Amino acid sequence: AQSVAQPEDQVNVAEGNPLTVKCTYSVSGNPYLFWYVQYPNRGLQFLLKYITGDNLVKGSYGFEAEFNKSQTSFHLKKPSALVSDSALYFCAVSPNTGFQKLVFGTGTRLLVSP
């Protein structure tokens, strides 16, 4: 069965500094990987996804993520954090067999301080 781990409950970073939110996955076969963001009192918003091809995926709001097959990781990154990036971030994985069934991590709260 597939699973996702987000090892950090919270990540703190100062505005203007680079940020990384970690995600590792376990799935049979090649994975499809997703990042979503959730702002307070809102649903999840899609940020980016990895399907195939270039290991570096660029998404919304200046975020990017790097797929590393050997380390089974898909870390979310941004070169320069904004206070408005403070939110809850979810990594999710879907196998490429059967029907799409997204499995989510527990989420990482990102807090960007001014």
Add this chain to the structure above:
Amino acid sequence: ETGVTQTPRHLVMGMTNKKSLKCEQHLGHNAMYWYKQSAKKPLELMFVYNFKEQTENNSVPSRFSPECPNSSHLFLHLHTLQPEDSALYLCASSQETGGFQETQYFGPGTRLLVL
């Protein structure tokens, strides 16, 4: 706005009440999903509908009853809930469930409190 709306946004109900959550998507998608989001836990997939047919029931108690009258609307009927059912209930849609790379788009959720 993602094109997926949910009503009501907040709901308080007693354990003997019957209520319904509504989800509507304006994206022309064919698959719709119900998720439960509880604090400190991963999102739990509850039900999946593809072209109005239920394709997944993730061992959800019968006090939750989904209904999908067409590809644009999804309901979750609630009856005799328990306090541990208090959570944020999220609806999502995608083009269809067979496309593994497809993105799911989420509504804002209904915050449910069971007293």
